[in-house]
Amino acid sequence: xxxxxxxxxxxxxxxxxxxxxxxxxxxxxxxxxxxxxxxxxxxxxxxxxxxxxxxxxxxxxxxxxxxxxxxxxxxxxxxxxxxxxxxxxxxxxxxxxxxxxxxxxxxxxxxxxxxxxxxxxxxxxxxxxxxxxxxxxxxxxxxxxxxxxxxxxxxxxxxxxxxxxxxxxxxxxxxxxxxxxxxxxxxxxxxxxxxxxxxxxxxxxxxxxxxxxxxxxxxxxxxxxxxxxxxxxxxxxxxxxxxxxxxxxxxxxxxxxxxxxxxxxxxxxxxxxx
Amino acid sequence: xxxxxxxxxxxxxxxxxxxxxxxxxxxxxxxxxxxxxxxxxxxxxxxxxxxxxxxxxxxxxxxxxxxxxxxxxxxxxxxxxxxxxxxxxxxxxxxxxxxxxxxxxxxxxxxxxxxxxxxxxxxxxxxxxxxxxxxxxxxxxxxxxxxxxxxxxxxxxxxxxxxxxxxxxxxxxxxxxxxxxxxxxxxxxxxxxxxxxxxxxxxxxxxxxxxxxxxxxxxxxxxxxxxxxxxxxxxxxxxxxxxxxxxxxxxxxxxxxxxxxxxxxxxxxxxxxxxxxxx
Numbered sequence: 240x241x242x243x244x245x246x247x248x249x250x251x252x253x254x255x256x257x258x259x260x261x262x263x264x265x266x267x268x269x270x271x272x273x274x275x276x277x278x279x280x281x282x283x284x285x286x287x288x289x290x291x292x293x294x295x296x297x298x299x300x301x302x303x304x305x306x307x308x309x310x311x312x313x314x315x316x317x318x319x320x321x322x323x324x325x326x327x328x329x330x331x332x333x334x335x336x337x338x339x340x341x342x343x344x345x346x347x348x349x350x351x352x353x354x355x356x357x358x359x360x361x362x363x364x365x366x367x368x369x370x371x372x373x374x375x376x377x378x379x380x381x382x383x384x385x386x387x388x389x390x391x392x393x394x395x396x397x398x399x400x401x402x403x404x405x406x407x408x409x410x411x412x413x414x415x416x417x418x419x420x421x422x423x424x425x426x427x428x429x430x431x432x433x434x435x436x437x438x439x440x441x442x443x444x445x446x447x448x449x450x451x452x453x454x455x456x457x458x459x460x461x462x463x464x465x466x467x468x469x470x471x472x473x474x475x476x477x478x479x480x481x482x483x484x485x486x487x488x489x490x491x492x493x494x495x496x497x498x499x500x501x502x503x504x505x506x507x508x509x510x511x512x513x
Numbered sequence: 514x515x516x517x518x519x520x521x522x523x524x525x526x527x528x529x530x531x532x533x534x535x536x537x538x539x540x541x542x543x544x545x546x547x548x549x550x551x552x553x554x555x556x557x558x559x560x561x562x563x564x565x566x567x568x569x570x571x572x573x574x575x576x577x578x579x580x581x582x583x584x585x586x587x588x589x590x591x592x593x594x595x596x597x598x599x600x601x602x603x604x605x606x607x608x609x610x611x612x613x614x615x616x617x618x619x620x621x622x623x624x625x626x627x628x629x630x631x632x633x634x635x636x637x638x639x640x641x642x643x644x645x646x647x648x649x650x651x652x653x654x655x656x657x658x659x660x661x662x663x664x665x666x667x668x669x670x671x672x673x674x675x676x677x678x679x680x681x682x683x684x685x686x687x688x689x690x691x692x693x694x695x696x697x698x699x700x701x702x703x704x705x706x707x708x709x710x711x712x713x714x715x716x717x718x719x720x721x722x723x724x725x726x727x728x729x730x731x732x733x734x735x736x737x738x739x740x741x742x743x744x745x746x747x748x749x750x751x752x753x754x755x756x757x758x759x760x761x762x763x764x765x766x767x768x769x770x771x772x773x774x775x776x777x778x779x780x781x782x783x784x785x786x787x788x789x790x791x792x
Contacts, residue, residue, distance in 0.1 A: 289539060296536040299526040308536075310780070315543055317776045319729045321746050322765040325753050326546035329553065332757065336549065385542070446632020449731065453753060463634050470638055470736065480642060483635045490631055 259481035268465065268482070275461040278376065279444035282383040283391075286440050287433065289384070290391035294432075297392070298399040309396075312389050320386060324453050327382055331372040331454070338369040374456030382450040387443065391436035398432030399425075430504070434497055442490050462486065547769070554762035571763040581764060584748040591659050591734075591744060592727040595666035600720050602667065603674025608708060610675070611682040612690075625676075628669040637736035640665040644737065651739060658742045665737045666727045673726065674719040677783075681715035682708070714782045721779035725772050 262268070297308045315323065330336050372378055402425065410420050426433075448463030455461070462482060469479025526532055557568035575581055609615075610622065628636055644661050652658045685708070693703050709716070731746040738747055745768060752761050 289535070292532050292535040293539050295526055296532045308540075311540060312543070313780075314773065314776070315547065317725055317729070317772050318547065318769050319731065319746060319749075319765070319772070321731050321750055321753070322550070322769060323547065325749070325757075325761060325765065326550040328753070329549060329757050329762075330546050385546075388539070388543075442630065442632055446634045448634055449750075463632075466634055466638065470641060476642065476645075479638060483632075483638050486632055487635050494630065 259478045260485075262478060262481070271460055271465055272462050272485070275445055275463070278380060278383070278459075278461060279441050282380050282387065282444050283437050283440045285380070285384050286388045286391045287436065289388050290395055290436065291429075291433075293388075294392050294395040294399055298396050312392055316389050321449060323386060324382055324450055327378075327385060328373070328453060331378055331381075335372070337372060341370065373454060374459070376455070376459045378454040379451050379459045379461070382454040383444050383447065386450065387440045390439040390443075394435040394439065395429055395432040398429045402428050431501070434500065438493060438497060442493065445489065446486055550762050551766050551769070554759060554766045556759060556762075558759070571759045572767075574760060575763055575767070578760075580743075581745075581748060584743045584745045587659060587742060588728055588745040590656065591662050591666060592724050594659075595663045595670060595727045596720060596723040598663070599667045599671035599674050599723050600716065602671040603719060603723075604678055604709075604712070604716065606671065606675040607678035607682055607712075608704070611679055611685075612687065625672045628672055633732040634736075636669055637665075637733040640668070640733060641736040653741065658739070661739075662734055662737050662742055662744065665733050666730065669730075669733060670723045670726050674723055677719040677722070678712050678715050681712045685711050714785050718779045718783040721775045721782070725775045725779070728768070728775075729772060 264272075293312075297305055297312075300308065328335075332338075372381075406424060407420060410424055415423070445461075446463050447461065448467050451459055451461040451464055452467075455464075462485075466479050466482045466486075469475045469482065473479075553564075554571060555567050555569065556564055557570070558565040606625070610618070610625075615621075640661075649661055652660065690703050690707060693707050694700075698706065729746070731750060734744050735747055735750065738744060745764070749761060749764060749768075752758070
């Protein structure tokens, strides 16, 4: 259908033209696509930064604590995406909990300053200005991270479990410090988990539309929103199909790169297939 | 001396306070919004910003709300029917992939993973386009009006079921099947008396998993549902767009509860299945 043309409100002419793809890669749509990719990359990077220490902690804790931690990370995965996004709104909105907390902090700070008769200098501003945490790119990235971090923790945890602990001890015995052990032993060994974590986050991030729809504003539209609009309100199905096919192509390219990478990896380190 | 000694004897990074702090903060941030959502569903205030005392009136309101009830019963119906179909399909797919070698089997394997891998939105719109292309009739009658959603759900759920069951089946010694056939069992009996009892824990686990997946799904349903087939997540979505309200909190809490119960039993059966394999 993505090769067809819209000729009527409901009729679609299957003409096998590339017009929709041409339209998809020019101007505003390319900007949005690029922006979605950038947002997804930032989100993936942040997720990795959070996930590696957490996975580390889980994998080195005792069996009982480990199972509790694992279940507590898996549980939010099973709660509805929509509900979790909604629960973030309550926290982030202008009169939400973050701003309320900050406001009360500001007031107590003001009291302290009043006590020392310093309030007239306006060190901390004339009055409390609520942070705008909603309807911008920040909230979209935060929301995506919030939803997708568990997806990175799990694969990294799984490969961390497989690392032979004796190897780490041997490294320390041979005089390595934490930094060397981390970069020379742990990172190469968990790289498989990291790549699958990246894939598990990056692909759904790119296609997400609930989170930017609910948490984002006018300037934080992602490609998912545009696809949804082509099908729901703009009613231009062929163009929407073309856009979503671009998404699928990106997915396939990423998976292909991963496949090649793992082939190369197993050729470089023959004994190390995990 | 002691600083160096700490590196010897079993390595334990959990003593590292920075790691501990990150994990703790992460867990708090992960759970804070959800706990906040549940707590504030009992809040006696329309705007739901500050705590104004305990009430359960929003839950009572839910039960009076006709539209929500319809959406809820739709969701449950879809979940039950699509779970049954996808468990059956998943089981048969798993058996086929395990037992038989056929032409293009490798590619069939990859194709099975496809609905899981591609972005959900692509799955949703491809379903929408598919149903409009074959001009699937827009039934008005109740259970039939859900048929398109059920088909869509089955098509993305049954790969999950197939993968879980296949993992379990790979532990089954296929010579047992031949022994069964030697002793005079027909094919149907082999499936009923050998395969199904063996995969039973995985079957139950994937049944519950399929149920939660179907109940939880928003994106695919959003694109395939029509005006007379609204499900609970779709209804919640349309409510969320009008802002935060305690009713949404209440309905979300109920949904979370159902899903947690299902997941609990799914994990229980899955770990039972794994324990048996260890023996």
